[in-house]
Amino acid sequence: MKAKFIDKIATIILYIIAFLIVALLVSFILYIIYQGRSSLNLNFLFGKNKFNQAGGGIGPQLFNSFYLLIISLIIAVPIGVGAGIYLAEYAKEGLLLNIIRLCIETMASLPSIVVGLFGMLVFVQFTHWGYTIISGALAITIINLPAMTRVSENAVRVASQGVKEASLALGATRFQTIRKVVLPSAIPQILTGVILAAGRIFGEAAALLYTAGMSAGSMNFHHISLIDKASPFSLFRSAETLSIYIWQLNSEGTVPDAGKIAAGASAVLIIMVLIFNFGARFIGKKIYESYTGSK
Amino acid sequence: MGIMETKNLNLFYGTSQALININLDVPKNAVTALIGPSGCGKSTFLRTLNRMNDLIDSVKIEGEVLFENIDIYKDYDVIKLRKRVGMVFQKPNPFPMSIYDNIAYGPRIHGTKNKAKLDEIVEKSLKEAVLWEEVKDRLKKSAMGLSGGQQQRLCIARVLAVEPEVLLMDEPTSALDPISTLKIEELMDILKKKYTVIIVTHNMQQAGRISDFTAFFLNGEVVERNKTEDIFYKPRDKRTEDYITGRFG
Numbered sequence: 001m002k003a004k005f006i007d008k009i010a011t012i013i014l015y016i017i018a019f020l021i022v023a024l025l026v027s028f029i030l031y032i033i034y035q036g037r038s039s040l041n042l043n044f045l046f047g048k049n050k051f052n053q054a055g056g057g058i059g060p061q062l063f064n065s066f067y068l069l070i071i072s073l074i075i076a077v078p079i080g081v082g083a084g085i086y087l088a089e090y091a092k093e094g095l096l097l098n099i100i101r102l103c104i105e106t107m108a109s110l111p112s113i114v115v116g117l118f119g120m121l122v123f124v125q126f127t128h129w130g131y132t133i134i135s136g137a138l139a140i141t142i143i144n145l146p147a148m149t150r151v152s153e154n155a156v157r158v159a160s161q162g163v164k165e166a167s168l169a170l171g172a173t174r175f176q177t178i179r180k181v182v183l184p185s186a187i188p189q190i191l192t193g194v195i196l197a198a199g200r201i202f203g204e205a206a207a208l209l210y211t212a213g214m215s216a217g218s219m220n221f222h223h224i225s226l227i228d229k230a231s232p233f234s235l236f237r238s239a240e241t242l243s244i245y246i247w248q249l250n251s252e253g254t255v256p257d258a259g260k261i262a263a264g265a266s267a268v269l270i271i272m273v274l275i276f277n278f279g280a281r282f283i284g285k286k287i288y289e290s291y292t293g294s295k
Numbered sequence: 296m297g298i299m300e301t302k303n304l305n306l307f308y309g310t311s312q313a314l315i316n317i318n319l320d321v322p323k324n325a326v327t328a329l330i331g332p333s334g335c336g337k338s339t340f341l342r343t344l345n346r347m348n349d350l351i352d353s354v355k356i357e358g359e360v361l362f363e364n365i366d367i368y369k370d371y372d373v374i375k376l377r378k379r380v381g382m383v384f385q386k387p388n389p390f391p392m393s394i395y396d397n398i399a400y401g402p403r404i405h406g407t408k409n410k411a412k413l414d415e416i417v418e419k420s421l422k423e424a425v426l427w428e429e430v431k432d433r434l435k436k437s438a439m440g441l442s443g444g445q446q447q448r449l450c451i452a453r454v455l456a457v458e459p460e461v462l463l464m465d466e467p468t469s470a471l472d473p474i475s476t477l478k479i480e481e482l483m484d485i486l487k488k489k490y491t492v493i494i495v496t497h498n499m500q501q502a503g504r505i506s507d508f509t510a511f512f513l514n515g516e517v518v519e520r521n522k523t524e525d526i527f528y529k530p531r532d533k534r535t536e537d538y539i540t541g542r543f544g
Binding site for chain 1: 374376386389
């Protein structure tokens, strides 16, 4: 009787805790979106930012955020997936593997501002690139690599269970097995990890402050070049992202409606992160279905 | 003189010995069953025959394993070996791709690219594994949607597609229901006309039903190896008799 009563109480408490977490998140998101609601229109999303008058948009910053994200993923995904494959399939238990694991864990716990300062020393000053997209992308790669490696390693490990032996027993080599059997079935999980990482990259500020810089000028999208600084696609131009812009508006904003723009940009930022998260789940589920033939 | 033969085979996992001085020959075009209690080394033994134990770092092997009189642990191409000595596992493990691609996987990695030739191999292998009628209209569908028993027959067809001579089966029916098990057992009866089958089984009735020869493993040793009916009806060793009659194991 008493045990049952306690069980009931415990159940209720656990439900309340779970509800609190959900309520906290939902109210947080709703508050931010509500604050920025007046800015959620196309003029704001794609409009140019203004320097000393009200009514500016966040177009360049939004573009910068996406472009930096893409560049960073192009660098981080192959390295992370490669490292994951190595750890899951090739590394043998021993000193070397322990050292690699220690390095990855340490890297994962680096504060992003420290990575930012390190990035400034190495990718900005040492290379003489200055504040550039490529510097920012490299700094962000450092932040993302541990998670990317871990996701890939787990995905490859899970995907290779059972089927790895079957493939080798048919006379396939280890690399054939990884390329044709293991990787295809690991991809949904890796993709989910990449999209979740993309959400984090998109919101990252501290590591970009001293690497990608804080300028966002006008953009001429007809000018396509990876090197010429005048092109929006240049890797060697300074680029202010959305989250940096929010920080800048709040600390040193010169426009009269800085508060309003910051609130709007925050709402956009959080909506984008939500899209990334839901997108990851959706795509993961779709690919899983197509593999298992449940649909 | 069998198609496969081991001479004074010893196998160690690190310092613990899993197989002790095994001398066993496997007759061609017959089903040989390996029986014995869990942990007696029968699966380990099976995996030495196509060098799947190579995947485990701590394994050390002494003695000879002969396939058509050639030692497979001395200058033998492991890829060629595994093509000729195929393996079916305990749990059905189809690749997460279509039924067609599952069967075509082996021939493709061994260099067959011709579409018509692949079509022919896929059909022939599925027919040999008695699965063709059930899947011929859904070859492009994922193999993961098949039932457990169908998946296991698919795995057998996948092995047959690379035209092996020996089929190693590691408890191939232990994860299946009785009806699927029966289908696989009937299949083995057909397969032995063309292939040499070595099967590990926990199920003594199964060994009795399907095998021509039986080897009884105990604690890493082969206690007795003989014609199946002799093992079951006139065992020479007391330990075999105790196991067969269910006094332990």
